[in-house]
Amino acid sequence: MxxxxxxxxxxxxxxxxxxxxxxxxxxxxxxxxxxxxxxxxxxxxxxxxxxxxxxxxxxxxxxxxxxxxxxxxxxxxxxxxxxxxxxxxxxSSYPRSVRNMYGFDYTVLQLANGEVVTVIKLVLKNSPAMNAGLERGMVIKKINGVAITASNAEELTAAIPDQTVIQLTVGNWENGSIINEKNITVYYGYSLDQPLMSKIFEQNNKKTAYLYIYDFPDGMTSALNQKFAEFKTEGVQELILDLRYNYGGSVSSSAALCSLIPAGISANSPFIIYKGNKNGGEVKRTFSQQISYDSNALDFSVLHANSLGLNKVYVITSKSTASASEIVINNLKPYLQVIQVGDATLGKDMAGFVVEDRRKPKKITWQMHPVIYKVFNASGEGNYTNGIAPQIQVNEYSALPLRTLGDPDEVLLSSVLHQIYSKSIYNGTQPQDVKVLYQSDSPYIGFSN
Structure with a gap:
């Protein structure tokens, strides 16, 4: 788990x-x-x-x-x-979700004609869902033989974590209808660590790097460093970070990512401020100090050698963007322009660590994960409990079927590429009456880092 x-x-x-x-x-x-x-x-x-x-x-x-x-x-x-x-x-006391048990997530939509459609938005690599044949963009008609409706979606989702196997009736969306229906069985199991995914787009002699980051585990600095070394070698001039499904994780890893992007920072540049209760007080950390809390991390100097030295970055977000991924957005703002595209983030401007019985032998097996700090950037800006709102709001579900992440025609990525290469605000087709009724990860996002 x-x-x-x-x-x-x-x-x-x-x-x-x-x-x-x-x-x-x-x-x-x-x-x-x-x-x-x-x-x-x-x-x-x-x-x-x-x-x-x-x-x-x-x-x-x-x-x-x-x-x-x-x-x-x-x-x-x-x-x-x-x-x-x-x-x-x-x-059984640990939080359970569709994603951490089966390796996928879905969204229930209401289309303009009132039809309710359930689309798979995420399938983890090397997960039970992927091994069973699920793909992003597929439509789920039934869960365990029950057709999904606006009224029963939450109930059906809540029942999934109590099972070790689920039956799905899925199909492909084409021209407003579901085709190629089939039944798929997904068994409960472990999903392997998710790799970084990147692409480089070029138009009008300008190269743009796209980097999809699923989460921020400790120990990811080498992978980040390698990606940015490739970007730098290729002469990348613009960067798109896709954090739309990133629940967060290690703040040290998010600091490492931030060290690879802007110009004008050093190891001693302030990165984050933690504000706790009367016992915790206020603690400030530089880029170098925060990165070093991961004992396996590369030094700031090694990472910064591959910095792109940018004065702006584009970040794709959604309601599933939380915690350490929100820190990336907020804590880069003192150093460069952050252009956020998609939906507002979750609003987890907080951090903490495990509190448990460390006696040997341990006498109490309960483990607490309390909020311990509020987090702020180098300028003292924080308090985004209602989420960080994008400058460019785009509905990910405005065009079905959902395209593969990294596809230049995928709605959110397409809108950013349009912004970069046409230098104008994206105003593509955005049916305002496509409503998100329910998302399978909604009850669990806050318990995932």
Whole structure:
């Protein structure tokens, strides 16, 4: 199972998480028997109180008799969409989604004529979905024999993570109808790490690089460095980053990407500001410092040698663009022009690290993933909880079937290439009455890094 909260920020500053509950001084809390649910909940409360961004909003007298997962939720601030807890001894406690179980995602649309169409928007490489024959652009008619409608899409999706095999009736979209219908069986399984995907387009003696980045795992700096070395050798003058389905991941990896793009930065240029509660305070990190939090990362100097030295970058986004990928957008803005195309991002202007029992032997198997910091760029700009809005809003689903990512005629990429080569705002066909009714990843985006 993929890591769910692989932010890994500044954890070195907080190694004192070992036995927080043993240092508790609140005499109003009873001494519950060790190993009881209540004792675990006291540990949860003490731990989260120390690190949680909204610690000052935690209830003074929670109900210690609640099951631990429910107890954790009772401590969270109303505005917190992202903190969660898992039991490492119980795999069923981890967030499950169509994407992390089967390797694909889909969107339910309502067309201009009122017809409801479910399109596959993403199929991961080397995933169960890909191995079963699913492709981006296919249309799903039925899930487990039930036709998808506007009213049952959410219910059908919610049931998928409780299964280990799903039956799909799929087809291809052609001239407003579904053809080549067939039944496909997809089994639950692991999806391998996703490779970077790139292309170089050339027109009027101008070369534009396109780079699709699925996520930001630690250890990706070598792959990024290699891609940008290729771009530099080819004389690339424009860059398009496709982050439309990027849930985020390691901030160190996002910093590495950012070091490869703008002109005029150095190892000591400020990259990010973390603002925590009264215990966490405010921490500033340069490009070099943030990159180095990944012990396997290349040095800033090695990466920056392949920088394209650009004064602007184009970024393709959607509601599935979150966390570290939003940091790329926001934290590049002090150094170059960021032209965002597509839809507004999710709005996860927060970061954190794992809080768990580090005693040896471990006595508590619960693992918390709380919001610990709000994040800001070098200019102190942040607070994008409602998402980062694009300058050029384009509906990815305005033309069906969906084309392969990287296809120059794919709606979002086409709109950026039009902007670059015609030097005018894209105003292609945008049927405003194509409505997104539901997306299979909507309930899970916040629990994926």
């Amino acid at each position: 993929r890591n769910f909260f692989n932010i890994q920020i500044l954890a070195v500053l907080f190694l004192s998480v070992l036995m927080i509950s043993c240092n508790r001084t609140d005499d109003e809390i009873p001494d519950f028997p060790e190993g009881s649910t209540e004792a675990v909940n006291v540990w949860v409360q003490d731990s989260i109180r120390r690190y949680y961004y909204w610690a000052d909003q935690m209830p003074a007298k929670p109900d210690y008799h609640l099951p631990t997962k429910d107890f954790f939720k009772s401590l969270l601030a109303p505005q917190d969409r992202f903190s969660f807890i898992v039991n490492t001894a119980d795999s």
